[in-house]
Amino acid sequence: MALVEIRDVFKSFKREAQTVDVYTGLTIDFEEGSYTALMGPSGSGKSTLLNLVAGLDKPTSGTVTVGGATVSSMSPSQLADWRARTIGFVFQSYNLLPVLTAQQNVELPLLLTNLSRKERADRTALALGVVGLSDRLDHYPRQLSGGQEQRVAIARAIVADPTLILLDEPTGQLDAKSSEEVLELLRRLNKEFRKTIMMVTHDAKAADHASTVLHLEKGVLLERAGVAT
Amino acid sequence: MKFLPLVIANLGRHKLRTILTITSVALALFLFASLRTVGTTLDAGSQASSAQRIITQNSTAFVIPLPMSYANRLASVPHVTEVTWANWFGGKYGDGKKFFAQFAVDPASYLKMYPEFLIPEEQKQAFLKERSAAIVGEGLIRAFGWKVGQNVTMQGTIFPGDWTFTIRGIYRPTLKEYGDDSFMFHYDYLYEKYPDRVTPGWYIMKIDDPNVAPQVAKTIDDQFRNSSAPTKTGTEKAFAAGFASMWGNVKLLMSTIGMAVVFAILLVSANAMMMNQRERTAEVAVMKTVGFSDRRIFGLVITEAATIALTGAILGLGAAILLPTVTGFGDGGFLPGFHVTTGTALVGGVVAVVLAIASGIFPAWQAARLPVVQALRRVE
Numbered sequence: 001m002a003l004v005e006i007r008d009v010f011k012s013f014k015r016e017a018q019t020v021d022v023y024t025g026l027t028i029d030f031e032e033g034s035y036t037a038l039m040g041p042s043g044s045g046k047s048t049l050l051n052l053v054a055g056l057d058k059p060t061s062g063t064v065t066v067g068g069a070t071v072s073s074m075s076p077s078q079l080a081d082w083r084a085r086t087i088g089f090v091f092q093s094y095n096l097l098p099v100l101t102a103q104q105n106v107e108l109p110l111l112l113t114n115l116s117r118k119e120r121a122d123r124t125a126l127a128l129g130v131v132g133l134s135d136r137l138d139h140y141p142r143q144l145s146g147g148q149e150q151r152v153a154i155a156r157a158i159v160a161d162p163t164l165i166l167l168d169e170p171t172g173q174l175d176a177k178s179s180e181e182v183l184e185l186l187r188r189l190n191k192e193f194r195k196t197i198m199m200v201t202h203d204a205k206a207a208d209h210a211s212t213v214l215h216l217e218k219g220v221l222l223e224r225a226g227v228a229t
Numbered sequence: 230m231k232f233l234p235l236v237i238a239n240l241g242r243h244k245l246r247t248i249l250t251i252t253s254v255a256l257a258l259f260l261f262a263s264l265r266t267v268g269t270t271l272d273a274g275s276q277a278s279s280a281q282r283i284i285t286q287n288s289t290a291f292v293i294p295l296p297m298s299y300a301n302r303l304a305s306v307p308h309v310t311e312v313t314w315a316n317w318f319g320g321k322y323g324d325g326k327k328f329f330a331q332f333a334v335d336p337a338s339y340l341k342m343y344p345e346f347l348i349p350e351e352q353k354q355a356f357l358k359e360r361s362a363a364i365v366g367e368g369l370i371r372a373f374g375w376k377v378g379q380n381v382t383m384q385g386t387i388f389p390g391d392w393t394f395t396i397r398g399i400y401r402p403t404l405k406e407y408g409d410d411s412f413m414f415h416y417d418y419l420y421e422k423y424p425d426r427v428t429p430g431w432y433i434m435k436i437d438d439p440n441v442a443p444q445v446a447k448t449i450d451d452q453f454r455n456s457s458a459p460t461k462t463g464t465e466k467a468f469a470a471g472f473a474s475m476w477g478n479v480k481l482l483m484s485t486i487g488m489a490v491v492f493a494i495l496l497v498s499a500n501a502m503m504m505n506q507r508e509r510t511a512e513v514a515v516m517k518t519v520g521f522s523d524r525r526i527f528g529l530v531i532t533e534a535a536t537i538a539l540t541g542a543i544l545g546l547g548a549a550i551l552l553p554t555v556t557g558f559g560d561g562g563f564l565p566g567f568h569v570t571t572g573t574a575l576v577g578g579v580v581a582v583v584l585a586i587a588s589g590i591f592p593a594w595q596a597a598r599l600p601v602v603q604a605l606r607r608v609e
């Protein structure tokens with residue numbers, strides 16, 4: 001059984017009078033431990049797919065299951081709970097709360113657990129260590145570079161030890177060097193820590209890091225491209 | 230508790246805005262408590278006066294006294310809780326150009342009947358102990374330059390002779406309206422010189438319910454109708470009713486202004502909370518993707534609003550409670566006895582809680598039901 005199973009998903013948005021059909025019967029699996037890059041033009045439904053998997057949005061019909069749990073039929077409070085344990089989400093920008101330090105930002109998901117203050121501090125330090133920012137604990141987002149901000153966001157995405165990490169154009173606003181650092185980090189998370197990763201990207205170089213590249217065109221899966229390193 | 234740093238961090242985001250909002254809440258509660266205290270202070274004053282006291286005089290003429298035996302009979306009339314009596318002395322001091330009232334009173338019961346005369350406890354005790362002692366209003370003290378312990382001699386006009394009194398105490402009225410230029414001494418001092426002539430000039434009774442004053446007055450007057458000294462009983466001051474209703478209007482005005490101020494501040498702080506939330510749409514969306522439930526988000530926003538409202542309330546109410554003491558505002562002058570009552574402090578607390586909830590509930594509700602997907606799209 002695959003970690004993520006998408007079965008016959010229809011998704012449409014109503015905008016004023018017209019209806020936008022993003023997915024009309026999408027079926028696809030994402031295996032545990034896989035690292036998938038999702039590519040495709042703007043408006044093809046990449047973000048929508050991540051939102052459906054994270055339970056941030058519901059399919060119009062069809063089912064989404066993650067690790068055996070049917071995401072598409074959970075209640076909002078069940079979802080919040082489940083998301084805190086299962087999903088780490090990273091966006092292109094505005095990931096961090098500007099009023100919290102790097103450490104506090106990373107600790108955020110742990111506030112929702114029963115961990116003690118000490119355990120939370122330990123795990124926060126560990127996560128920031130993994131992303132190589134142990135020396136930036138007390139920095140606020142505005143005191144960090146774009147690349148560092150994204151690494152803090154990744155630290156927050158992994159701190160609660162989720163099974164699945166979703167990233168929506170994580171390198172979209174970064175220069176080449178910072179992008180490389182972030183991508184290298186993601187590869188390590190996949191290889192060393194066996195994290196399952198789904199990453200939306202426009203950048204072919206970024207997609208090269210993934211083991212699977214998926215092309216979406218108007219909600220249709222056009223191509224499953226070759227496996228990289 | 231572990232979410233507290235998050236709330237504090239959010240409060241620190243726009244320090245100036247937070248401080249201004251807290252200040253407006255503080256100011257609102259300060260005004261609210263102070264205006265309400267004007268009302269309760271006036272109330273305390275008028276409660277101590279007229280409405281609860283009735284006076285029995287001789288119905289034939291004010292100058293004709295009443296028998297001493299009436300004291301016990303009046304005390305047994307239903308609703309009467311205290312009885313005291315007084316006499317008009319009519320003395321002349323010095324050249325007699327400055328007129329002031331002198332009363333021979335039954336010391337202990339009279340002072341108990343008029344709590345609006347404030348007398349330091351040791352002066353009161355000294356006055357009660359000594360037969361020739363007198364208690365004098367501070368206005369008279371000022372006018373004549375008298376001092377405590379000084380002997381004052383007057384010529385009696387109704388009760389001839391030289392009368393020497395020792396000033397043992399100075400009273401200060403809780404309200405200016407009560408006057409501060411009376412001279413009071415022991416009834417017995419008068420009585421022992423003229424035992425054949427002296428009986429109480431009038432009786433003053435306290436009743437347990439101002440509303441029954443007319444019935445009690447009628448009961449008393451009926452009781453003495455066919456005696457040798459028929460009586461006429463009425464509330465302490467004829468204008469008592471008018472007096473009370475006038476203050477009633479002032480109180481209504483005060484509390485209306487108070488509530489209007491609180492309502493205005495409610496709008497101010499609700500607006501500030503809403504501005505805060507609008508700016509944080511993206512952050513709330515991020516928190517939800519992290520796993521914060523709608524209810525938790527709601528709680529955090531409400532807590533933030535509550536922190537602002539309650540901090541402001543503590544400062545405002547605290548100032549209202551402490552300021553009269555620190556500045557001595559309540560010690561005399563315009564509103565003697567001005568202090569925030571426990572009731573006002575409690576009402577202020579309730580107002581603060583309502584303010585906290587009312588200013589936070591709308592932004593909290595908005596944040597809680599914020600659709601994450603839309604919010605994220607707006608950001609990108």
Ligand SMILES: Nc1ncnc2c1ncn2[C@@H]1O[C@H](COP(=O)(O)OP(=O)(O)O)[C@@H](O)[C@H]1O
Nearest residue numbers: 013015022041042043044045046047048602603
């Ligand atoms: N919340 C929404 N309301 C209306 N239309 C939406 C919404 N989300 C996505 N869409 C539409 O669905 C399509 C797919 O959007 P999206 O998944 O964001 O594309 P991508 O991330 O690939 O650029 C687009 O046409 C977009 O306009």
Ligand SMILES: [Mg+2]
Nearest residue numbers: 046047048168
């Ligand atoms: Mg997108």
